[in-house]
Every structure is written in structure tokens, then in C-alpha cells.
Amino acid sequence: MSSQGRERLIHFAPLAAVVLFLAVIATAFWYLRLEEMHREQEAVKRDVEYGQQRLRLRLLERQEQLMRLARDVSNRELSAPHFLIRAESLVAQNPELLSVSWIDDRRRVIATQASVSVSAQRDWMDGDVLKAGEAEAGYGLARDLLQPVYSQPITPKDSEAILQLHVPLTLRGKFSGELLAEYSVDGLLRYGVPSEVLAKYAVALLDDKAALLAGQSIPDRPGLSESLPWTGKVNEYEIPVSPVGNGLVLRAQAWRTSQGVVGGTLFWLVAVLASMTTWMLIANWRQSQRRQQAQMALQSETSFRRAMENSMLTGMRALDLQGRIIYVNPAFCQMTGWSEDELIGQSQPFSYWPYEDRDTLAARLEEELEGASDTAGFQMRVLRKDGTKFDARLYVSPLVDATGKHGGWMASMTDITEPNRVRRQLSASYERFTTVLEALDASVSVAPLGSEELLFANKLYRQWFGTTTEGHLKLVVRGGSAETPVSDESMDAVDSFAGFPLHNLTSSAVAEHAEIYMERLGKWLEVRSRYLNWVDGRLAQMVIATDITVRRQAEEQAAAQAERAQSASRLITMGEMASSVAHELNQPLTAISNYCTGMISRIRGGGIAEQDLLNALDKTARQAQRAGQVVQHIRSFVKRSEPRRQLAEVPPMIDQVIELAEIEMRRRQVRLTRQIAPRLPPLNVDPILIEQVLLNLIKNGAESVDAAHRAPVNRLVELRVVPCVVDGQQAVQFSVTDSGRGLSAEALARLYEAFFSTKSEGLGIGLNLCRSIVESHQGRISAENLYNSGQPVGCRFTFWIPVSSIQGTPEAGTNNKTIA
Known part of the structure; x- marks a missing residue:
């Protein structure tokens, strides 16, 4: 310059x-001002969200209290006077609650309880009937939806704004009226929003049209200058109040903006x-x-030579046009072990050339001097002065001085011994990996999505399916249909995960699992698949198929053995009741014999009338029918058959069990009582299996009572069947309670173990089968002792069967994992 x-x-x-x-300066002023406004806005937003959560929790608490009151009214547990007492307590404890009213399904006001500051006659009442308006609209919406409904806030003339909550009353699932609760919007603001938020901001409740319902509002202040109009903007934040929705909005405005x-x-x-x-x-x-x-x-x-020596870590060597060494840097000397004085001036063969490689390296040098060397470099072995060798890579380029004159050749040398060692290890590792996969007894295949290219297949896959992707695609399609039906998307060539980030898909996706039957191979295969990133970056799918034919056959044999065990359990039960059954059959057979003997004697004597003969024959037929029914019930109970689920009513099953159990009860002089709830829903079960469970429990209870030697008045077993709700689903609960001595702690802990029994002659399979039968119907069974003053006075076995979750369940004996 x-x-x-x-x-x-x-x-x-x-x-x-x-x-x-x-x-x-201008940028800093603008940035600091924006940062300050952002902090204030974040503070207002945080406080408003906190206030909204507190107000939401308060509304939900009141709603829950009203729903409990509505449930008691729907169940007819409260009369109008008792309702007023409960409503008065609710209004007194919650200052924001103005009134609670009971309205029947004809819009008649049965009872209403209001705060002392509210008149008895409300604007929505016409005498004792609900008047058309906002309240009537909310009443209709609650009747249609059968769930609590909040109406839009109402602002009567010369009165504060109110918010109405309509809670429906339902009787057997039908609408029977509602509870109408009125909230003071101002009370919700005062008692629902935290006091610290009210002190820091101008807090207000607005309707869906931004009209002020309660609280206070701050108008926008004029800006400090026309160029900075945002300085006068009030810092505010508003958010809808749930569960009311957009009809009630909470807003907070900062009192001032600090500058x-x-x-x-x-x-x-x-x-x-x-x-x-x-x-x-x-x-x-x-x-x-x-x-x-x-x-x-x-x-x-400073010189060029010193700059190169101090900056270069790669070995540098320069040759003149005749092939003599004219320069080496310290890195080259350090690599080879030869000093600069020993190397400069040397001609071929150079001292760092191994003896066995001299002919090859001499040919490379001739190419270098002729300018025909490869620009990508070449690999060579270098001999150190101490006799050791290392692998190196040489890159050759022309040496041109500052005037543009070609004066020789420059070569850079890099030690690649460690990269070569790593490369050899990787190659050996790949060979070991391939050997392991080839020796696996599972089929492994990898193919990219949307392509018929097979990226990898081990030996077993090739034996089963060949070298194409046909087997891979069949395993993917049939394995993917194990839990979800085949859709149009699954038939498309584009995967459903297309467009997703590959890293997230391969790292977070759960491996899919299915069991399928391949007719072509005649084998059951367990198929596992997952997505992975192939070495070239493409999204691929790996499928591993394992032969589980032997395991499936073992499972089928185990299922067959379980069915035989259930049938054996019923036979054992009938065998234990054989004497009672014989006694039960002896009565009608003896009566038949007596009737027939009497009729023969009177006919021979000629002293019987036709009507008397008909009566005697009728009684004889009824006794024969009774004996036949006993035999039929026993035959149907012990008959070995395939489990078959069907929609079955509970009362007929109970009747069948009681007819069989009463034989054992009479023999052991134990009373059997039952409490069956009306209108029980039908169950999708195998009736014989459920009857087997109940009969086993009743029989065990009778034996426990008999073993306890209770007094005749206390020798009883109670069967109780009621509806219940378990984990949010409807169910039917069966309980068998006896008055025996209960179970020990060890027996309770090992109650359902196979071959464990509390009876000396027991086989220990009854309760184990009961548990298996109940759990196969998606139910649970439990046992507990009953105590009186610390002493066991009996035991209760309880099990429940769900109503809705098993509708359409495949029949017993079918494996849900199986794909045809």
C-alpha cells in the first residue's frame, strides 16, 4: 500500500x-429492552399458568363433590331433606358456590339450597319449573351427553356474573334429572387464584367475547415516543380456564413496566x-x-526451510532430477532413524530400502523420475536404522522453485502401520462375524425398504428360501400381520416409516415379534424384525426366523394335558361324592319300588280305582325323572369335551352347580345359602369349566366346615354372585364363604401350587386347575381368612370374570400367537 x-x-x-x-450503543439499548420485556412476559405467563392450575383444581374438586352428591341422589340414597342438608354443608364450605339445586327429568325443581346472600327465587326458575334460557340449554346438553357440562358465564342485570355447572343424574344408565350448581365468578377469582398472583397483577376473568366478568383491567398507556410505541403496551397474558373452556378466560396484567x-x-x-x-x-x-x-x-x-520443518509432521524427502536426495525434514529422519547428514546425497539403493524390496522400489523410483508416478501414492515398507520395518505410504509431486523452474521431486511419507493393523483386525472380525452368522440355527436376512435387493443372508436362510428376497418379504408381511390386519399401506412398496428420521427410528423402534407357520417348509417360525441403518446409510430391515416347531408341539401337548387334567379333576370330584350320589339316587329308586309294589298288590286285590292308579303312576314317573336328572347332571359334568366358550347366563350355571353340590351338602349336614344379584350380564365363558370351579370351591368349603366340627347352626357355606368393576372394566364376582377353621399362613402362600394339598388324601390339583381356568377367562382368584376377635372363623374364596374384555375371544385351545 x-x-x-x-x-x-x-x-x-x-x-x-x-x-x-x-x-x-443502539443495538445494546434495543437488545436490553427486548430482553427485559421478554423476562416480564415470561414472569406474567408463569404466574397466570400457576393461577389457572389452582383455579382448575378448585373447580375439579367442586365438580367431584357434586358428582358424588349426584351419585347418591341417583341411587335414591338421599331424600329431599337430606339433600338440602348435604347441599347446605357444601355451600357453606365453599364461598364461591352460590346455590345447588335438584331438578328432575321433567324440569321440576325438587329442592334448592342457596347461599345466605342469594335470594331463594333464581332467574332461571319459573315457580318451581326450569325456565327457558341458558340454564335450560345446559340442562338439555347434560341430558344428551350424560356428563357434567359448564354453561357460558351469565351476567344478570344489577348482579355479579355467575357460572353454572349441570351434573346429570342417571338411573340404570338413563337420564333422571340433574344437579344445577351456580358459581360466583367473582368468588372463583378471589378464592381460586392465589393471593400472591392477585397482589402482583391486575387479574380478571373474561368471557369468550373478552368482556370483563370479574376483577380489574388496566388500559394501554401511551408510548414514550412515536418511534417507540411498544413502550406503552401493557404486559399481559391470558389463558382459558379448564374444564370450563374458552367461555372463561383468566387474564393478568402487570401494573407497570420497569425501565x-x-x-x-x-x-x-x-x-x-x-x-x-x-x-x-x-x-x-x-x-x-x-x-x-x-x-x-x-x-x-525466517526461511522457507525452517517454516516447513517446524510446521510439518509428515516425513518430507526431496530428490533432484538425477535421483539424489537433496532434502529431508526432521520428521523423515525420526521415522527412519537415519540422520540428515547420512541421507542427503544418497542415490539408489537408499539405506532405508529393505533388501528384499530393492528391485520393486527401484522401478518405482524410475517412474517417479519420469513423472509417471501415481498421484494417489503407493505403499512401501521402510527399513529403520535399528533393523525394524514399518509400513508407509508415499505421495510424489514435482518440486518447483519460486521462479517456476522444475528442480526435482518432492515426496511426503506417512506411517500407516497402525491403520494397516486395524484394517487386518477388521477383516478378521468380519470373517468371525460371518462364520458365527453362518453357523446360527436361525435364518438371518437383511433387505432395504422398497427394494428387492438382498443385502445379507446366512446359510440357513439360503437353504430355506434361496438367494432372493422372496422369503424375506413373506416373513415381513406375515409376521407383521400377527397383531394388525393387512392394510393398503402394508401392501404398498413404500414403508410406513418413510420420511422419519433414520436415527430416531433405528434407535427407539421396538423389535417386532410374531409366530407364523410356513407351509412351504412345514415349520413353525418365530420371526423377529427391526429397522437398522445399513453401512451405506440406507434404511434396512433385519429379519431373524427361528424354527420353533418342537416348542409349538410341546405347547400343544401341554394344552392337551391341561384339558385331560381338568376332566380328571371333575372325575375325582364325582368319585369323592360317589356315596352321596348313590344315596341321592337311592331315594327316588326306593320310592319307585314302593309305588310299583303297592300298585301290584292293590291291582291283584282288585281294590284300586283308576284315579288312584294314575296318581301312583304319576308319582312314579316324577321319581324316575328326578333320578334321571341327577344322572344327566353328573354325566354332563364329568363328560370329557373340548372347551367351548359361549354367551352364558349366570343363574342357570348356579342352578346346575347347586343341584350337584346339595348332594354333598346333605351328606355332610352343611347348609348351602346363595345370594345372586338380579340382572347379571351374560359372560362369554365355558359353562362346564366355571361350574367345575364353583363346585370345587363349594365342596372344599363343606369339607372344611365338616372338619371343624361346627355346631349345626354354624355349619353353612355361602355362595354370593354380584356385579363389580375391576381396573375400570365390568365384571361378575363369585365368592364362596365357609365357616371352617380357615387356612394356615403356609397354605395361603402355597395354595395354588400343583400337588400341594391341605388334606391328607388330597391330590393337590383342584385349586391349581381352578386358578388356570379362571385366568384363562382373563379373571383372577384369591383367598382370605375371616376372623372374629383374632380367631379364624372361616375362609372366603373369590374370583371374578370380566364381562366386556373377552367378547369375541377365540375358543379355548387356540393359540393367539398362531398365524395360519
Whole structure:
């Protein structure tokens, strides 16, 4: 640069510094102001959201209390006077609650309880009937939806705004009226929003049209200047109040926007920047002077050779046009172990050439001198001075001086011993990996999505399906249909995960699992698949198929054995009841014999009338029918058959069980009582299996009572069947309670173990089968002792069967994992 240019730069540099200084001041002021507004806005938002959560929780608590009151009214557990007492307590405990009213399904007001500050006659009442309007609309919506409904806030004339909650009353699932609760919007604001939020902001409740319902509002202030209109904007935030929705909005406005921080910061920023600018201008001038002196010294003392030696870590070697070494850097000497003096001036063969590689390296040198060497470099072995060798890679390029004259050849050498070792290890690892996969007894295949290319297949896959992707695609399609039906998307060539981030898909996706039957192979296969990123970055799917034919056959044999065990259990039960059954059959057979003997005697004597003969024959037929029914019930109970689920009514099953159980009850002189709830829903079960469970429990209870030697008045077993709700689903609960001595702690812990029994002659399979039968119907069974003054006075076995979750369940014996 000329002296005139340097002078111009010196004059304009301070001006540029001042302009930059002003730009920094304006930017800093704007940034600090925005940062301050952002902090205030975040504070308002956080406090409003906190207030909204508190108000929401208060509304939900009141709603829950009203729903409990509605449930008691729906169940007819409360009369109108008792309702008024409960409503009065609810209104007194919650100041925001103005009134609670009971309205029947004909819109008649049965009872209403209002706060002392509210008149008895409400605006929505016409005498004792619900008047058309907002309340009547909410009444209709609650009747249609059968769930609590909030109406839009209402602002009567010369009165505060109110919010109505309609809670429906249902009787057997039908609408029978509602509870109408009125909230004071002002009360919700005062008692629902935390006091610290009310103290910090102007808090208000608005309707869906932004009309003020309660609280206070701050108008926008005029800006400080026309160029800064945002300085007068009130800092506010509003959010809808759930569960009311957009009809009730909570808004908070900051009382003022502080500007002191900005003003103080600006003052100190200006002072600091002014001092720094002055100091920087002086320091910059002095630094420029010192830099010029240093550059002149460096130019005279630094050379190209020293710069290359100090900066290069790669070994450098230069040859002249005749092939003699004219330069080596310290890195080259350190690699080879030869000094610079020993190497410079050498001609081929060089001392760092291994003896056995000299012919090959000499040919490479001729190519280098002729300029025919490969620009990608070549690999060679280098001999160190101590006799050791290492692998190196040489890159050769022409050596051209500053005048453009070609003076020789420059070569750079890099030690690649470690990369070669890693490469060999990777190759060996790949061979081991391939050997392991080839030896697996599972089929492994990998194929990209949307392509018929097979990226990898082990030996077993090739034996089963060949070298195409046909088997891979069949496993994917049939394995994917194990839990979800085949859709149009699954038939498309584009995967359903297309467009998703590959990293998230392969790292978070859960491996899919299915069991399928391949007719082509005649095998059951367990198929597992998951997505992975292939080495080239493509999204691929790996499928592993394992032969589980032996396991499936074992499962089928186990299921068959379980069915035989259930049938054996019923036979054992009937065998234990054989004497009772014989006694039960003996009565009708004896009666038949007596009737027949009497009729024969009277017929021979000629002293029987036709009507008397008919009566005797009728009684004989009834006794024969009774004996036949006993035999039929026993035959149907012990008959070995395939489990068959069907929609079955509970009362007929109970009747069948009681007819069989009463035989054992009479033999052991134990009373059997039953409490069956009316209108029980039908169950999708195998009736014989459920009867087997109940009969086993009743029989065990009778044996426990008999073993306890209870007094005749206390020798009883109670069967109770009622509806219940378990884990949010409807169910039917069966319980068998006896008055025996209960079970020990060890027996309770091992009650359902196979072959464990509390009876000396027991086989220990009855309760184990009961548990298996109940759990196969998606139910649970439990047992507990009953105590009186710390002494066991009996035991209760309880099990429940769900109503809706098993509708459409495949028949017993079918494996849900199986795919045809």
C-alpha cells in the first residue's frame, strides 16, 4: 500500500470506530429492552399458568363433590331433606358456590339450597319449573351427553356474573334429572387464584367475547415516543380456564413496566464503551507500529526451510532430477532413524530400502523420475536404522522453485502401520462375524425398504428360501400381520416409516415379534424384525426366523394335558361324592319300588280305582325323572369335551352347580345359602369349566366346615354372585364363604401350587386347575381368612370374570400367537 493510502486509512479509522460505537450503543439499548420485556412476559405467563392450575383444581374438586352428591341422589340414597342438608354443608364450605339445586327429568325443581346472600327465587326458575334460557340449554346438553357440562358465564342485570355447572343424574344408565350448581365468578377469582398472583397483577376473568366478568383491567398507556410505541403496551397474558373452556378466560396484567434497569445499564454501557474506544484507538496505533517492526525482523530471520520443518509432521524427502536426495525434514529422519547428514546425497539403493524390496522400489523410483508416478501414492515398507520395518505410504509431486523452474521431486511419507493393523483386525472380525452368522440355527436376512435387493443372508436362510428376497418379504408381511390386519399401506412398496428420521427410528423402534407357520417348509417360525441403518446409510430391515416347531408341539401337548387334567379333576370330584350320589339316587329308586309294589298288590286285590292308579303312576314317573336328572347332571359334568366358550347366563350355571353340590351338602349336614344379584350380564365363558370351579370351591368349603366340627347352626357355606368393576372394566364376582377353621399362613402362600394339598388324601390339583381356568377367562382368584376377635372363623374364596374384555375371544385351545 502507498503512503497516501496509509494516511487515508489513519484518518478514517477513528471515524469508523465512532460509527461502530454508536451502532453498538443502539443495538445494546434495543437488545436490553427486548430482553427485559421478554423476562416480564415470561414472569406474567408463569404466574397466570400457576393461577389457572389452582383455579382448575378448585373447580375439579367442586365438580367431584357434586358428582358424588349426584351419585347418591341417583341411587335414591338421599331424600329431599337430606339433600338440602348435604347441599347446605357444601355451600357453606365453599364461598364461591352460590346455590345447588335438584331438578328432575321433567324440569321440576325438587329442592334448592342457596347461599345466605342469594335470594331463594333464581332467574332461571319459573315457580318451581326450569325456565327457558341458558340454564335450560345446559340442562338439555347434560341430558344428551350424560356428563357434567359448564354453561357460558351469565351476567344478570344489577348482579355479579355467575357460572353454572349441570351434573346429570342417571338411573340404570338413563337420564333422571340433574344437579344445577351456580358459581360466583367473582368468588372463583378471589378464592381460586392465589393471593400472591392477585397482589402482583391486575387479574380478571373474561368471557369468550373478552368482556370483563370479574376483577380489574388496566388500559394501554401511551408510548414514550412515536418511534417507540411498544413502550406503552401493557404486559399481559391470558389463558382459558379448564374444564370450563374458552367461555372463561383468566387474564393478568402487570401494573407497570420497569425501565430503570435499561436506563442505568445504558449509562454505564456508554461510559465503559467510551473508555474502551479511547483505549483501543491508542493501543491499535501502538500495536501497528510494533507489528511493522516485527514483520521486518521476521522477514530477515525466517526461511522457507525452517517454516516447513517446524510446521510439518509428515516425513518430507526431496530428490533432484538425477535421483539424489537433496532434502529431508526432521520428521523423515525420526521415522527412519537415519540422520540428515547420512541421507542427503544418497542415490539408489537408499539405506532405508529393505533388501528384499530393492528391485520393486527401484522401478518405482524410475517412474517417479519420469513423472509417471501415481498421484494417489503407493505403499512401501521402510527399513529403520535399528533393523525394524514399518509400513508407509508415499505421495510424489514435482518440486518447483519460486521462479517456476522444475528442480526435482518432492515426496511426503506417512506411517500407516497402525491403520494397516486395524484394517487386518477388521477383516478378521468380519470373517468371525460371518462364520458365527453362518453357523446360527436361525435364518438371518437383511433387505432395504422398497427394494428387492438382498443385502445379507446366512446359510440357513439360503437353504430355506434361496438367494432372493422372496422369503424375506413373506416373513415381513406375515409376521407383521400377527397383531394388525393387512392394510393398503402394508401392501404398498413404500414403508410406513418413510420420511422419519433414520436415527430416531433405528434407535427407539421396538423389535417386532410374531409366530407364523410356513407351509412351504412345514415349520413353525418365530420371526423377529427391526429397522437398522445399513453401512451405506440406507434404511434396512433385519429379519431373524427361528424354527420353533418342537416348542409349538410341546405347547400343544401341554394344552392337551391341561384339558385331560381338568376332566380328571371333575372325575375325582364325582368319585369323592360317589356315596352321596348313590344315596341321592337311592331315594327316588326306593320310592319307585314302593309305588310299583303297592300298585301290584292293590291291582291283584282288585281294590284300586283308576284315579288312584294314575296318581301312583304319576308319582312314579316324577321319581324316575328326578333320578334321571341327577344322572344327566353328573354325566354332563364329568363328560370329557373340548372347551367351548359361549354367551352364558349366570343363574342357570348356579342352578346346575347347586343341584350337584346339595348332594354333598346333605351328606355332610352343611347348609348351602346363595345370594345372586338380579340382572347379571351374560359372560362369554365355558359353562362346564366355571361350574367345575364353583363346585370345587363349594365342596372344599363343606369339607372344611365338616372338619371343624361346627355346631349345626354354624355349619353353612355361602355362595354370593354380584356385579363389580375391576381396573375400570365390568365384571361378575363369585365368592364362596365357609365357616371352617380357615387356612394356615403356609397354605395361603402355597395354595395354588400343583400337588400341594391341605388334606391328607388330597391330590393337590383342584385349586391349581381352578386358578388356570379362571385366568384363562382373563379373571383372577384369591383367598382370605375371616376372623372374629383374632380367631379364624372361616375362609372366603373369590374370583371374578370380566364381562366386556373377552367378547369375541377365540375358543379355548387356540393359540393367539398362531398365524395360519
